[in-house]
Amino acid sequence: MTRSLRSTAASVQAVDASFADFDVRPEIVQALADAGITQPFPIQAMTLPVALSGHDIIGQAKTGTGKTLGFGVPLLNRVVAPGEDGYDRLPAPGKPQALVVVPTRELAVQVAGDLATASSRRTVRVVQVYGGRAYEPQIEALQQGVDVVVGTPGRMIDMLKQRHLDLSHVRTVVLDEADEMLDLGFLPDVETLLAATPASRHTMLFSATMPGAVVAMARRYMTQPTHIRASAPDDDGQTVKNIKQVVYRAHALDKVELLARMLQARGRGLTIVFARTKRTAAKVADELVERGFAAGAIHGDLGQGAREQALRAFRHGKVDVLVATDVAARGIDVEDVTHVVNYQCPEDEKTYLHRTGRTGRAGNKGTAVTFVDWDDMPRWTLIDKALGLGIPEPVETYSSSPHILTDLDIPEGVKGRLPKSQQTRAGLAAEAIEDLGETGKRTSRSGDRPAARPAREERAPEGERSGDGR
Template sequence: MEEHRTFADFDVHPDIVTALSEQGITHPFPIQAMTLPVALAGHDIIGQAKTGTGKTLGFGVPILQRVVTPTDAGFADLPQAGRPQALVVTPTRELAFQVAGDLEKAGARRGARVLTVYGGRAYEPQIEALRAGVEIVVGTPGRLIDLANQGHLDLGHARTLVLDEADEMLDLGFLPDVEKILAMTPAGRHTMLFSATMPGAVVSLARRYMSQPTHIRAISEDDSGQTVAAVEQFVYRAHAMDKVEMLARILQAEGRGLTMIFSRTKRTAAKVADDLVERGFAAAPIHGDLGQGAREQALRAFRNGKVDVLVATDVAARGIDVENVTHVINYQCPEDEKGYLHRIGRTGRAGATGVAITFVDWDDLHRWALINKALDLGIPDPQETYSSSAHLYDELSIPEGTRGTLPRSARTREGLRAEQVEDLGGREDAHGDRRSGGRVPVYEPVAGPRRPGAAGRVIEEF
């Protein structure tokens, strides 16, 4: 049966099968099972799938199968030796980092060299890696174009090109850059485009640059590509002055694991993270005012479990793919239904289940009404809720007697400070990304006796 098929059944290279098996991955997810036969045969693909469905390996395995690596016989004599043979373009740094990590793990035994390039990091290490030779490049449009214009990135042998999260790419205004990148690659390339939605601009892009693509849709008809069935959704009409208290009690719910909290503004993200640290939680902010080093520090700490609460703005959180996120909390109502789906899609991923909680202010009721109608959620009038409301405790499995400060006995995580900040060095890139050398506030929990106002402090890391 289809669900019992393994990667080996798709004639995937044994080294790739072994590397995946070592990661505990043997059976492909639906999007992978649908994509592999078509992609391995070299056909162009338009893949429509929501985030968290495992599409990275859907295009990653064919890439790794096709590239020639230094471990292959006769590699040194090939014209493409050491030059990028495959390119994956992503809309955000965080997604580039995640995709590259997956490719490195799956290609570990193939000897494929993967380079991640994006703004906010020094040029020099990326240039040195390109000179040393790489087979696969994963990057964001701006930095890819910069390196190509400077003569360091040669895409003339990139026979495979992937546009990941194409709808987000176009939403962020990257269409001109994507077209420039496409023009740098060979005309007969193998092109794969993946997108959660198919707006007209994405369809137009596919028509112009792809050759008879196969459209693969890994979204069930009854799901309609809208709601995430594995996510239990709660919506509460909350008072602005009571939200942090509600958060603190929700974060002590039974079974809560890694949690992402979304805000609409950078200022709110920073303040909520600070407030939670003061209450004893291992929290960290991630938003556009933080330098790349601080953003990556927060993400590593979250992935490693040193902090279990990440407070993020929508833009900063695009492309973040972290396993075992059990709860997503919308501290502020999303702008629209697309934003709502993007946020709650951070949980209930890859077959897991999750909980999504949305706070709706009184002045956001009209915005929520539009989201509810567009997604047919059946929650037109969120229940007025406070941190002491009995139904909040009952619905979210919050133990009776829970208060808004984490007990000292439960403060077991190391906190953000335990995760080292990398020195990214180098000069600022052409797109003005903030670099190491700026002074960026980083939040840390403070050990020792509790003093008024001293449960959390701002330190200057770099």
Template sequence: MNEPIADTIAPEVQAPQPTFADFGVLPATVQSLADVGIIHPFAIQEMTLPVALGGHDIIGQAKTGTGKTLGFGVPLLNRVVAPGEAGYDDLPAPGKPQALVIVPTRELAVQVANDLEAASSRRSVRVIQLYGGRAYEPQIAMLNKGVDVVVGTPGRMIDLMNQGHLTLLRAGIVVLDEADEMLDLGFLPDVEKLLSQTPAVRQTMLFSATMPGPVVALARRYMKQPTHIRASDPHDDSVTVKNITQFVYRTHALDKIEMLSRLLQARGRGLTIVFTRTKRTAAKVSDELTERGFAAGSIHGDLGQGAREQALRAFRNGKIDVLVATDVAARGIDVEDVTHVVNYQCPEDEKIYLHRTGRTGRAGQRGTAVTFVDWDDVPRWSLIDKAIGLGHPDPAETYSTSPSFYSDLDIPEGTKGRLPRTQRTRAGLDAEQLEDLGETGKRTAPARNGRGGERRNSDRRGGSGERGRQGGAGHAQAPRAAREHAGETSPKDGVDPAKRRSRNRRRTRGGKPAAPAAE
């Protein structure tokens, strides 16, 4: 009797997964990545490395959370010569930036710089972060001492360039990260000014999740025969990452905080980011959650840079497990073990939705995205749903007591809107040190919202508080009262402002002083 056919077929042999070493990456970089557990490149990195290492211009496009940073970071580091390495002394200008990475927000600048430092930990590459909200002096001191890679936001870099502290004439590698966000925030003119100061012969890499027309036009203008790389999973034709499970509920505004409090007690929930549209809502939700016993912090434009970085560090270190943020943080937060993202307020459009939900389900992990839609926001949500094809244009009306809400998110029965004291185990935001960054742009008078003396920065333009708003070139735009208080200017007529306010106006009649009123 013949043997079964299945037994005679040789098992399929799978090709070994490539490593960074297989692409000719510097051994020191390969070892540095291995030190942090990164051995195999992701799809966008695997497709990008052969082209980028060859010195060609690249347009890289991939979904949020798929590893674009190392896609340009590894080739960039491959071309940078660090102090003490062969050829460093032969550089035309040792100590001047050899590579430039332009990003739209402070948080993204920190994340990219940290990734580059991790990938070059076994080398002496000097990476500097340049963004608003920090004092100029330490950044200027580092530039004068010598740097190899500059990562920063456009406004602060242009400030330092105009002051003569930053030169980009030797930056032979330029990266534009999240170019579509820079378009949305109005940074493209600043980006063009920075590009005009770099060498004519350079390698330019542009990475973004989406490619609107103006970004493509920018690429055509400043790049030479770029290779367009679009990395995607052949088994995933959706706009969002398939590892993210998404839920949408039509909610009542007065019930949202109760729903959120119960959601945060779901089984298996890890670190969670809650997104709001406004700064006031972010602060209010964070305070409310803290009062209910959750370890929460917030990031929004009304906070100084020190407070924003304190919240991010506390979140990364696990001292808080809920971070409430405006869209300023939708890009740049790359934290492991973010299991849930909650859209407390409906996003403005599909791009913001994708970047919010992209904070979870990163690097192949699974995540959950929950969106609360007010009755007034249903038309907006319908447009978002149609654009990304979620199939939930008319979300079901849901409350904090709805059985479907509990079953969808695996919330234990009987869960209430306050965290039991036995589960309040995290240290909290105050356990993380608040650094004195020598912040620029502080108010000298109390802020209108009564939350202290921080200058009210806009969440637009990345909330960076840069040119025209903080320090440097923005000095002239400081509130007049603050400048008078500092003795930098005086009222036009030389009269003390307090006396001017208390002065009575003279009454006239027919151009002549009126008779005093009878007592």
């Protein structure tokens, strides 16, 4: 079959429509309304009419603009759940009707949660299949019957080879964060999964950027896909306009003190601090806790239970500072993150976009602060030029520099330790650790497969293997 790429780039002037205005099952519309979601974001409003009509889609939008419901609503609209008209007439009731492939465990949890929310008034069975957890519960869930499978490529491939996962009746396939899967080396696994699904499937691919390899895969596996590029008319930069960008040239020995003072800015809510290495992430989190902050860490040296404990504590507000490495933090989707801090200069502009995209989500405002070491200046210059930030020479900044008070709205007289009167959060220990029957707890990088076969999910970038904290 000849496959071509049909492109329709567009921007949305205003979104006045509600989900009820589209040809969506009323149960889905009501479930979203129950969660306070009535009006779609631009990427959703542009995607829904095309996806609901069954056309393949390449959706391109900045991180944090609402891609999950852009594919989730059409996917759920097509699924027939147990007890609904037509379920008994399916070719294989209980086999997956939809497949969502994501690059990381955290993103799998987030996407599955959003799908569960949108299908809360139906009996759709959503099963998560990803590494770091025991195989047996996932196998049991698949054997009991499933309608939608959400997971990471490595564990899915394992389940496919062991014949626990049958994709021969899948009608909808979604590839989310395709550029991330390319970065993590997952494209061969993704192609294996696609080959196991029917050729007549409905395919939707979503990505913040469109590298050549992703476009080539789209040409090969999609039928005349519509390329939807969503952006606001006054937001033509690569970064989200709602995010204030602040960049400082900071000294390594002063960073923790500078960070501790910044964390006392007026109006600061949940904050994610990105570190380049696992060792640095753990060290910074420990130092912040010692200074009185409610902080937790998420990195590859932690088992899946500890990672999910930290993420739950962060979502529930028991900790308000999450220190994370890039690989571990891909897919963290918490809407009320007010600040993102790059404790070390990102590797490149794509990493910068993914990190800063953790704030300013769903139309909210956010602040992104980046610390650049002296020896990282050449790297920062390339990032600044690629993204057009207009900050080629970050100002030399110390914890005592007066300009940080006005830049970040920090009260006068703040020191690098949180006063006892402000230490009101419960802390990480207040969130229980689940016993997940974890595999490969720490001989590999907390991978997608057992320890004997390290996973690509946790393949560290160059900075993880060398650099600060070595």
